[in-house]
Amino acid sequence: xNSVVFLTLRKLRAPLLILIGVYALxxxxxxxxxxxxxxxxxxxxxxxxxxYFLTYTASTIGFGEMPGAFTDAQRLWVVVVIYLSVIGWAYxxxxxxxxTRDSAFxxxxxxxxxxxxxRRLSDPYYVVCGYGETGTLVCRTLDAMAIRFVVxxxxxxxxxxxxLHPYRGDAAALTADAKLPENLLAAxxxxxxxxxxxxxxxxxxANLAVAITVKxxxxxxxxxxxxxxPEIEANMAxxxxxxxxxxxxxxxxxxxxxxxxxxxxVLIQRLTGLxxxxxxxxxxxxxxxxxxxxxxxxxxxxxxxxxxxxxSSTIIDPDPPFPERQHGFLxxxxxxxxxxxxxxxxxxxxxxxGTDDDIAxxxxxxxxxxxxxxxxxxxxxxxxxxxxxxxxxxxGITMVSAEIIADECVAxxxxxxxxxxxxxxxxxxxxxxxxxxxxxxxxxxxxxxxxWAVRVDAAHSPALARxxxxxxxVTLRHLRLHxxxxxxxxxxxxxxxxxxxxxxxxxxxxxxxxxxxxxxxAGTAEAQRLQSLIARNSRACDYVCRGVEMPDGWIWxxxxxxxxxxxxESHG
Amino acid sequence: MNxxxxxxxxxxxxxxxxNFGFVYGDIDDPAHHDIWELFAAVIVNLVATVLKLxxxxxxxxxxxxxxLVAVLQLTAAALVWFFAVYRGGQAIDPSRMAAxxxxxxxxxxxxxxxxxLMVAETVMxxx
Numbered sequence: 054x055n056s057v058v059f060l061t062l063r064k065l066r067a068p069l070l071i072l073i074g075v076y077a078l079x080x081x082x083x084x085x086x087x088x089x090x091x092x093x094x095x096x097x098x099x100x101x102x103x104x105y106f107l108t109y110t111a112s113t114i115g116f117g118e119m120p121g122a123f124t125d126a127q128r129l130w131v132v133v134v135i136y137l138s139v140i141g142w143a144y145x146x147x148x149x150x151x152x153t154r155d156s157a158f159x160x161x162x163x164x165x166x167x168x169x170x171x172r173r174l175s176d177p178y179y180v181v182c183g184y185g186e187t188g189t190l191v192c193r194t195l196d197a198m199a200i201r202f203v204v205x206x207x208x209x210x211x212x213x214x215x216x217l218h219p220y221r222g223d224a225a226a227l228t229a230d231a232k233l234p235e236n237l238l239a240a241x242x243x244x245x246x247x248x249x250x251x252x253x254x255x256x257x258x259a260n261l262a263v264a265i266t267v268k269x270x271x272x273x274x275x276x277x278x279x280x281x282x283p284e285i286e287a288n289m290a291x292x293x294x295x296x297x298x299x300x301x302x303x304x305x306x307x308x309x310x311x312x313x314x315x316x317x318x319v320l321i322q323r324l325t326g327l328x329x330x331x332x333x334x335x336x337x338x339x340x341x342x343x344x345x346x347x348x349x350x351x352x353x354x355x356x357x358x359x360x361x362x363x364x365s366s367t368i369i370d371p372d373p374p375f376p377e378r379q380h381g382f383l384x385x386x387x388x389x390x391x392x393x394x395x396x397x398x399x400x401x402x403x404x405x406x407g408t409d410d411d412i413a414x415x416x417x418x419x420x421x422x423x424x425x426x427x428x429x430x431x432x433x434x435x436x437x438x439x440x441x442x443x444x445x446x447x448x449g450i451t452m453v454s455a456e457i458i459a460d461e462c463v464a465x466x467x468x469x470x471x472x473x474x475x476x477x478x479x480x481x482x483x484x485x486x487x488x489x490x491x492x493x494x495x496x497x498x499x500x501x502x503x504x505w506a507v508r509v510d511a512a513h514s515p516a517l518a519r520x521x522x523x524x525x526x527v528t529l530r531h532l533r534l535h536x537x538x539x540x541x542x543x544x545x546x547x548x549x550x551x552x553x554x555x556x557x558x559x560x561x562x563x564x565x566x567x568x569x570x571x572x573x574x575a576g577t578a579e580a581q582r583l584q585s586l587i588a589r590n591s592r593a594c595d596y597v598c599r600g601v602e603m604p605d606g607w608i609w610x611x612x613x614x615x616x617x618x619x620x621x622e623s624h625g
Numbered sequence: 626m627n628x629x630x631x632x633x634x635x636x637x638x639x640x641x642x643x644n645f646g647f648v649y650g651d652i653d654d655p656a657h658h659d660i661w662e663l664f665a666a667v668i669v670n671l672v673a674t675v676l677k678l679x680x681x682x683x684x685x686x687x688x689x690x691x692x693l694v695a696v697l698q699l700t701a702a703a704l705v706w707f708f709a710v711y712r713g714g715q716a717i718d719p720s721r722m723a724a725x726x727x728x729x730x731x732x733x734x735x736x737x738x739x740x741x742l743m744v745a746e747t748v749m750x751x752x
Contacts, residue, residue: 059679059680059681060679062678062679063678063679064679065678066675066676066678066679069675069678070672070675070676073668073671073672073675074672076668077668080664081664099710100660100664100703101707101710101711
């Protein structure tokens with residue numbers, strides 16, 4: 054706001070000075086040159102009359118000569134003054150109009166409007182830097198979860214796209230370079246409602262700059278950064294960036310999970326997918342010899358996973374490899390049948406099409422399938438625009454880095470407890486994962502469950518906190534009862550209880566809750582809704598805990614308490 | 626030497642001196658107070674105000690506000706003059722004159738503050 058006013062005033066300085074000068078000159082002349090009245094006596098013009106005359110003449114309204122007809126000497130002067138003043142006004146107006154077209158002025162106007170919108174946000178929000186493919190996915194998911202966000206992007210066309218998208222919460226966005234601290238401050242990274250910053254731009258050094266800036270300006274909030282280059286990753290880790298998201302590494306781990314522990318892989322898929330959607334029934338990738346086309350950042354992670362699992366792989370890449378990997382290497386693209394045949398496509402169990410060119414990847418996969426119809430295809434999709442092509446092809450596993458990053462961000466933001474649970478799950482064996490899968494299958498069937506956390510404190514679940522403070526023994530089983538019919542269980546499973554920092558995995562139903570516990574549940578969206586009723590509404594809470602409807606209001610409650618005491622005494 | 630600074634200091638000082646010249650004399654004697662001097666004071670004060678526009682600093686803001694006060698007081702004085710003339714004919718009675726002069730004396734005070742600020746700023750810069 055301030056900078057807009059100051060910019061306007063500064064630009065208007067010269068035209069205003071000229072106007073004042075012209076008026077002063079005109080008034081002086083008119084007062085000095087005497088008029089003549091009807092009787093022929095000299096009639097000097099007063100300052101007020103001169104100012105009045107000039108006001109309507111300069112603005113080209115022109116009421117006529119006053120107080121009487123002018124002498125020729127007066128008219129001569131008026132001619133000079135009219136030309137001067139019209140030029141003065143024209144100059145002022147054009148300056149003012151030019152100002153609204155001025156890019157610096159426009160930036161000042163939009164920036165100050167953005168700043169004001171961010172300051173006025175009164176809900177927790179995240180700052181998203183970069184509204185590309187990943188940023189778009191993240192923003193849409195955050196919006197679906199009713200989490201507010203503020204967007205910075207260097208490209209004005211992407212910001213326009215965001216403004217056209219019908220978001221439920223109104224999303225503030227600014228075309229600005231997220232690398233610059235002042236822009237991050239304008240986006241409110243240092244304000245109390247800011248919950249975290251997501252650096253998702255294509256430019257990894259920009260992500261690094263965002264991470265450093267936020268760590269210095271507001272160390273308390275988490276920073277989630279996208280990074281694929283090892284040196285940038287190491288740099289981010291060196292100053293304590295909270296979450297470094299490398300889509301290629303994540304996919305490598307994902308592939309290894311799928312090869313090594315199919316049940317665990319299904320469990321992770323189930324818990325991190327978008328809630329309510331049908332569970333993808335992927336067949337696990339087979340063991341045997343693989344062909345990997347493209348040995349870049351992606352190919353390296355994939356080959357790493359194969360080696361970890363003890364599988365051999367043949368690499369096809371246009372660039373010469375490291376000397377130590379000389380044996381299983383072929384120079385070429387892999388898009389032609391000859392190279393693939395040479396790599397032994399006929400007896401390979403699977404092929405990874407992992408170049409950074411979507412059309413090349415599809416060509417590789419289609420050629421391989423033509424040569425060997427039973428081959429398992431893992432394919433990398435680079436651009437969201439080619440989604441329809443990939444869907445039509447129907448690979449065994451499609452790797453979309455934007456989706457991997459978005460899923461990871463959303464999982465970290467929405468339920469940090471889930472990350473903890475998954476971390477523990479990765480250290481369990483297959484039988485354990487199979488049993489958890491079976492329990493989830495029982496409650497939610499073939500759809501992806503919602504995953505949520507219940508925090509037992511006065512702010513998040515007032516009814517539970519009150520019941521616990523009143524000495525009520527609330528157990529996990531109570532949280533799984535229908536708030537209007539105790540006989541019906543809710544479709545949800547407690548996965549983890551975090552008690553004073555210590556995790557209790559797959560807790561027993563009879564575990565009594567304690568204050569400040571955090572419980573991770575997976576189940577249907579309906580169960581989540583009903584359970585939040587138990588946590589917030591005292592009547593629902595009393596009902597599931599004791600099986601009685603507590604009366605409403607202080608007087609009725611007091612009466613009910615008296616009655617209960619009376620009956621207890623008569624029994625005693 | 627900076628031409629912009631010279632002009633700035635010149636205008637501010639001129640605004641104060643013109644104002645002082647108008648105020649100087651017996652407060653209720655119309656013969657001691659010339660309308661041309663009031664006119665010049667108003668114009669120069671307006672120019673001074675415009676010159677101070679668009680400065681973001683704290684000192685700049687105070688500068689601007691002193692000028693705004695001076696312009697306001699002088700405009701009030703000019704309005705009193707206007708009503709005195711158009712109600713009572715060409716001659717101004719002493720009580721009206723006293724009102725006009727005291728109003729412009731208020732403007733003079735604001736102008737003196739402005740000059741003092743300018744001097745203080747210059748001295749601080751020297752150090």
